[in-house]
Amino acid sequence: MPSRNVLGGPLKPCSTAPLTGFFRNGHCDTCTDDEGCHTVCVEVTAEFLVFSRASGNDLSTPAPDYDFPGLRPGDRWCVCAARWLECVDAGYAAPVSLASTHERTLEVVPLDMLQKYATA
Secondary structure (H helix, E strand, O other): OOOEEOOOOEOOOOOEOOEOOOOOOOOOOOOOOOOOOEEEEEEOOHHHHHHHHHOOOOOOOOEHHHOEOOOOOOOEEEEEHHHHHHHHHHOOOOOEOHHHOEHHHHHOOOHHHHHHOEOO
8 A cells, every 4th residue: 555645645755866765765754763754755955964963863974874965955755753842842843744654653743733834
């Protein structure tokens, strides 16, 4: 059965450049092994990256051992639902692609909050 997004439709790709997702398939797909729930497709901003790094999750530094290129503002990436919510609470939410955000996100983040930060 295909993965669904938070709007109930088919899960759309988030990013293939850089290649994102728990499975590195370009989608914010998930499974029971994905304890972080990497299901929110965001367009990262400079402020989001700085806050994330200060909170212990450095997304801007490349980690070649993990095939991670490091992110720059404007890149799209699947982030953990709880981390995104933490960024919202701190005032550093990155814009969200609803069509590319997995429905499992709704276990952590209400739809109306995601819609508030949705990209056009």
